Each structure stands twice: as structure tokens, then as C-alpha cells.
Amino acid sequence: MTNILLITSSPRGAEGLSSRVATDVAEQIKARSGGTLNTRDLSAEPLPHITPAYINGRMASSEARTPEQAQAVGLAEALVDEIEAADTIVIGSSMINFGPSSQLKAWIDHVTWPGVTFKYDENGPKGLLSGKKVYLVTASGGVFSEGQYASFDFQTGYLMHLLRFIGLIDIELIRVEGTAYGPDAVRAAMVSAEAQIRTALEGAA
Numbered sequence: 001m002t003n004i005l006l007i008t009s010s011p012r013g014a015e016g017l018s019s020r021v022a023t024d025v026a027e028q029i030k031a032r033s034g035g036t037l038n039t040r041d042l043s044a045e046p047l048p049h050i051t052p053a054y055i056n057g058r059m060a061s062s063e064a065r066t067p068e069q070a071q072a073v074g075l076a077e078a079l080v081d082e083i084e085a086a087d088t089i090v091i092g093s094s095m096i097n098f099g100p101s102s103q104l105k106a107w108i109d110h111v112t113w114p115g116v117t118f119k120y121d122e123n124g125p126k127g128l129l130s131g132k133k134v135y136l137v138t139a140s141g142g143v144f145s146e147g148q149y150a151s152f153d154f155q156t157g158y159l160m161h162l163l164r165f166i167g168l169i170d171i172e173l174i175r176v177e178g179t180a181y182g183p184d185a186v187r188a189a190m191v192s193a194e195a196q197i198r199t200a201l202e203g204a205a
């Protein structure tokens with residue numbers, strides 16, 4: 001049985017194509033595996049930005065934390081626990097100003113945690129999460145998988161880097177791109193995404 005964590009983060013809410021496609025991926029995996037699906041909708045329930053209470057609180061022992069620090073660190077612990085409980089993580093990410101949305105960035109800032117999800121040793125950085133499959137769905141107005149704007153994509157490269165940095169190294173990327181070029185382009189992007197999903201799920205449980 002597969003425990004799936006679905007994370008959606010489009011600031012466009014229900015219109016978000018990354019959320020729609022990521023939800024489709026998660027539901028297909030659930031149907032195949034008979035697993036559980038836990039959804040964290042960062043658009044409907046945004047996380048706070050990280051604060052001094054969080055940054056100082058996570059460096060303090062649990063007994064030494066102020067109530068404000070304990071609350072901030074407790075939220076981060078709950079988010080890391082959600083990752084730990086999952087075998088498969090599906091992430092939907094909208095491109096906003098060439099990077100991920102601030103909704104998703106707030107999640108990243110809570111779960112990228114020295115000594116908990118990564119550390120540095122004599123060999124350099126080491127991700128502390130392991131054994132999980134990630135499906136990363138990125139949606140963008142422009143086309144970045146190839147062509148003259150490929151170097152403008154700070155969303156996909158950043159997310160792949162960050163996920164690998166915390167140990168989530170087994171990543172299938174599904175791109176929904178060119179969505180700013182009108183309804184026909186959106187339809188084509190969704191058809192392409194469906195084909196990418198089929199390929200990504202080949203051989204999956």
C-alpha cells in the first residue's frame with residue numbers, strides 16, 4: 001500500500017493547472033495502489049513565512065523554547081512528519097515570476113531543516129530523507145523545457161535541487177507549459193501532461 005502526500009500550491013486556486021494535474025497523478029497512484037491520500041493545499045491554507053520564533057526556536061532544545069517558538073517549530077515538525085509518513089509525494093507548482101509560488105516557498109522554508117532533513121558532513125551536503133518517490137508537476141505560462149527561454153526557468157531547477165538536497169532524489173518531472181498562449185495551448189499542454197503522466201506511471205505500483 002502506498003501512502004501518498006499531495007501538495008498543491010497554485011495562487012490561482014481551483015484554476016491552477018499544476019494543482020489539477022498533480023491531483024490527477026495522486027488519484028491515479030491511489031487507484032492503482034489502493035493507498036492513502038493526504039492532501040496539503042497551500043493555496044487554501046497558506047503557511048506563514050518563517051519568523052525569528054521559528055529560526056531561533058529550531059536551534060533551541062524543546063524544553064527551552066518559548067510558547068511562540070514551540071508553536072512555530074511544531075508546525076514545521078508536523079510538515080516534516082507528513083513527508084516522513086509518505087512513500088510517494090506529488091507536488092504541484094505554479095511558475096510565478098520565474099520561480100515557485102511563495103505558497104510553496106513557505107513550505108520549503110519549513111521543511112528544509114539542518115539536522116532534520118539535511119546535514120553537512122566531510123563529503124558535503126547530505127539529504128536525510130530517503131526512499132520516497134516524488135512526482136513534481138510544474139505549470140508555466142511560457143515554454144522552458146527547450147528554446148530561447150530555457151535559461152529563465154528558476155522554478156524547475158530550483159525545486160529539483162532543493163528536493164534532492166533534502167534527500168528526495170527519485171523525481172519524475174511533469175511539465176504543463178505554454179499555458180499563457182491561449183485556450184488551444186492550454187489544451188495542448190494538458191494533452192502533453194497526460195502523456196508525461198502515462199510515461200511517469202509506467203511500472204509504478
Ligand SMILES: Cc1cc2nc3c(=O)[nH]c(=O)nc-3n(C[C@H](O)[C@H](O)[C@H](O)COP(=O)(O)O)c2cc1C
Pocket residue numbers: 010011012013015016017018019093094095096097098099139140141142143179180
Ligand atoms: C502573478 C503571476 C506571475 C507569473 N509569472 C510568470 C513567469 O514569470 N513566467 C511564466 O512563464 N509564467 C508566469 N505566469 C503564468 C503562470 O505560470 C501560468 O498561469 C501557470 O499556468 C500557473 O500555474 P497554475 O496554472 O498551476 O496556477 C505568472 C502568472 C501569475 C498569475
